[in-house]
Amino acid sequence: MNDISLEQAQAVVEASLAKSREVGTAMNIAVVDAGGNLKAFGRQDGAWIGSIDISQKKARTARFFDMNTGDIGALSQPGGPLYNIEVSNGGLITFPGGIPLKVDGAVVGAVGVSGSTVENDHIVAQAGADALQ
Amino acid sequence: MNDISLEQAQAVVEASLAKSREVGTAMNIAVVDAGGNLKAFGRQDGAWIGSIDISQKKARTARFFDMNTGDIGALSQPGGPLYNIEVSNGGLITFPGGIPLKVDGAVVGAVGVSGSTVENDHIVAQAGADALQ
Amino acid sequence: MNDISLEQAQAVVEASLAKSREVGTAMNIAVVDAGGNLKAFGRQDGAWIGSIDISQKKARTARFFDMNTGDIGALSQPGGPLYNIEVSNGGLITFPGGIPLKVDGAVVGAVGVSGSTVENDHIVAQAGADALQ
């Protein structure tokens, strides 16, 4: 199994922090490894306390299914094929802000960001993911 | 980080209790501090037992995101940007009745009220929040 | 079922707070009703955050078995008849600081105190319990 290193995970966190400062937000940023387990985390001063758990759940959700969290949310609505999948795995978060992390095309983990609008959360997470490409 | 004192938290509980008696309801009233941890609590005689947990979750939810719980609920509906956010943080309550507490413009905690209609819950919580201004 | 009123529960909290100030400690004080459900709570400024849960568990433990928590702890040691009873009921606390509350000889709830040595916790809880006699 290809796996993310601590050095890579910290680079993802720093890239996300840099983008968050550029956007003017206060974020929680979580990186999980290929096994879905927490590898690195940072919370900016003044960031929502409730987003600690959400950022980690976004990262885990993205790795659990190897897709962006928002893509799962499109399938989990009432009447959708994955309705209420959020109650599984101790709680999933399926709105944007979670993105799989890849090295040479292989998923090695995921990043989850929470602390602003879901649009900003996704932008900041994407900046983190781009740091690994 | 500014934090609420016990004296302030008890004043919030008493103001909410006074409003609840005026409205004719039986409420659970919870106050959490800046860290989201319980600071003061009171349950009126005959109030719903199931609202002990809901009032505390409302207070925590309001502090976790520094906004009224009802505002989060407006975003967490099916098709909304925060759909099913309620499964995070060990359970969030996103209908009205939770309000951040501020002193000199800074959030120092939150109050959560549960035991009647959500309209009454919000009115009683607001009376508590107003006691700090 | 005889049950404690909010007025009585708040009197227990205030009597415990007064004793805590006299002893020079910073306490968490919880009162549960006859059903074992939280009725009133207060945390002094600077009191241990970890004692929020412990004070409530002490109060519940005392009501669950209608005896002082320390008496249960004497029975739950290795080799004792109630060994590791602490893992039941979502977690019991069996060291001193939890005392049943009685009115006219009938148990109407319990008080739990945590924040100092177990000796001080018990003294402050007893002051609360005495407020009801």
Next chain:
Amino acid sequence: MNDISLEQAQAVVEASLAKSREVGTAMNIAVVDAGGNLKAFGRQDGAWIGSIDISQKKARTARFFDMNTGDIGALSQPGGPLYNIEVSNGGLITFPGGIPLKVDGAVVGAVGVSGSTVENDHIVAQAGADALQ
């Protein structure tokens, strides 16, 4: 309430990582803020997965009671005054490796380290704590 900044929390993590490399261990390092909520985290490559939770519980436990986790463990043994306190607060860890973080004498959070012997865990946590003095 004084609180730790992200910059300070990351300095604690880096100081602990440096000490861990010096000692030759693979550690999980968690920092919580004054409210007991996760602020920064890093896991070295090859570190025990089971220590993710333990490092965080050590940090929380140290902040919950403002003392080293090992000091609590000395009191929670069979026959001790805090026997089985570990079942509270969703699980406490009371062996060494958790240390309160202070700035100018005030507790602003705590660090928890897990991944080796408890002696090594404590040494690595202490190096992190020393980074703030």
